[in-house]
Amino acid sequence: MQIHLSRPDITDKEIDAVISVLKSPNLSLGPKLGEFEQNFANYIGRKRAVAVNSGTSGLFLCLSAMGIKPGDEVITTPFTFIASATTIMMCGAKPVFVDIDPVSLNINPEKIEAAITEKTKAILPVEIFGNPAGFDKICKIANKHNLLVIEDSCEALGSSLNGKMAGNFGQMSVFAFYPNKQITTGEGGMILTDNDNLADLCVSLRNQGRDISAGPPRAKSNGWLSHQRLGYNFRLSDINCALGITQLSRINEIKSKREQVAKWYCEMLSDENRLIVPKAIEGCDVSWFVFVVRLVEPSRDKRDMILDKMTNEGIQVSNYFPPVHLMPFIANEFNYKQGDFPITERFCESTIALPFYNDLSRDQIAIVCQKLEEILD
Numbered sequence: 436m437q438i439h440l441s442r443p444d445i446t447d448k449e450i451d452a453v454i455s456v457l458k459s460p461n462l463s464l465g466p467k468l469g470e471f472e473q474n475f476a477n478y479i480g481r482k483r484a485v486a487v488n489s490g491t492s493g494l495f496l497c498l499s500a501m502g503i504k505p506g507d508e509v510i511t512t513p514f515t516f517i518a519s520a521t522t523i524m525m526c527g528a529k530p531v532f533v534d535i536d537p538v539s540l541n542i543n544p545e546k547i548e549a550a551i552t553e554k555t556k557a558i559l560p561v562e563i564f565g566n567p568a569g570f571d572k573i574c575k576i577a578n579k580h581n582l583l584v585i586e587d588s589c590e591a592l593g594s595s596l597n598g599k600m601a602g603n604f605g606q607m608s609v610f611a612f613y614p615n616k617q618i619t620t621g622e623g624g625m626i627l628t629d630n631d632n633l634a635d636l637c638v639s640l641r642n643q644g645r646d647i648s649a650g651p652p653r654a655k656s657n658g659w660l661s662h663q664r665l666g667y668n669f670r671l672s673d674i675n676c677a678l679g680i681t682q683l684s685r686i687n688e689i690k691s692k693r694e695q696v697a698k699w700y701c702e703m704l705s706d707e708n709r710l711i712v713p714k715a716i717e718g719c720d721v722s723w724f725v726f727v728v729r730l731v732e733p734s735r736d737k738r739d740m741i742l743d744k745m746t747n748e749g750i751q752v753s754n755y756f757p758p759v760h761l762m763p764f765i766a767n768e769f770n771y772k773q774g775d776f777p778i779t780e781r782f783c784e785s786t787i788a789l790p791f792y793n794d795l796s797r798d799q800i801a802i803v804c805q806k807l808e809e810i811l812d
Contacts, residue, residue: 437749441615444793452677463672471676475625479602483634485626487641490589490611492669493624494522497585497607500636503528510550511559512542513760514779519561519587520759532760534776539568547576557583562591562601565724568716570604592617593690593722602627618682620675641669692793693723699797700726703804709811726791727755733785744810750803755788
């Protein structure tokens with residue numbers, strides 16, 4: 436592969452930070468965990484942060500801590516990475532999908548109220564591709580109907596809406612640090628909240644249900660083998676946290692690099708009338724996660740042909756995303772079918788995620804755009 440779809444931006448600073456932890460006696464539940472959590476809470480502007488081993492784990496713990504249980508319904512979007520829906524299912528609840536807004540590609544606030552039933556307990560909206568458009572309206576609807584909001588900010592680190600940073604809209608929010616995200620810890624995630632009780636519960640749940648005061652197993656009397664509730668091993672090691680601390684310290688540099696890559700794409704594809712190129716939405720400062728273009732005339736066959744030919748040219752591309760409600764195990768479980776969410780389904784047939792990462796050069800972007808236009812011809 437000549438040009439990859441995504442690549443992490445790792446410098447000597449990150450490598451030195453990880454090596455420093457490896458030379459210490461604290462590979463897990465050490466000082467880097469608390470430092471990463473505090474730095475992240477400070478950056479987002481929330482009271483508490485709880486580090487976990489993935490964004491998926493974070494969403495599941497938020498839903499669990501907020502009491503989502505079998506028989507409940509949680510409203511979410513069908514245009515997302517699958518974890519937004521499967522974490523609801525992990526709690527035994529039903530994901531109730533609402534179609535997307537054709538401009539923002541986020542869940543359409545105007546369609547949410549029609550999906551609310553007596554079983555609805557929460558809304559789990561997703562800031563698709565880092566875009567928080569409509570989240571203020573979603574929160575107003577939730578408040579009106581006394582619903583919880585779990586904000587999936589896994590793609591939106593550094594984004595804001597009318598000056599309010601992503602991660603501050605829901606009672607709880609979750610970020611993720613997979614290697615294609617704005618910052619990476621290899622694998623990892625972070626829960627944010629201003630509620631101490633919810634944060635403490637998540638701390639316990641991520642650590643096998645132990646009391647939050649239980650430290651590492653250095654003494655029999657410290658409660659390490661005392662478990663208060665059913666819990667999980669969703670801990671994030673100090674190795675990962677050291678990487679995250681350094682990455683987060685570079686977030687402004689990283690955002691700037693990604694914005695430049697997006698600008699180059701927009702410039703080079705500005706005259707391509709067969710594609711819909713991402714555009715800024717009023718009030719949104721988007722921290723770019725991916726760069727996804729769409730065919731003006733949706734066609735899965737044509738789109739898939741383009742993906743195959745681009746890949747054969749050594750340029751890694753992908754579709755973002757297939758419709759979640761049509762994943763066979765979800766469709767079979769809840770009787771979702773083709774045609775239920777037409778805007779999502781139409782857009783899912785037309786998406787092409789182009790190579791996008793911090794150090795993608797202008798010359799590489801020119802090659803990607805040239806090959807794409809040649810294939811479109």
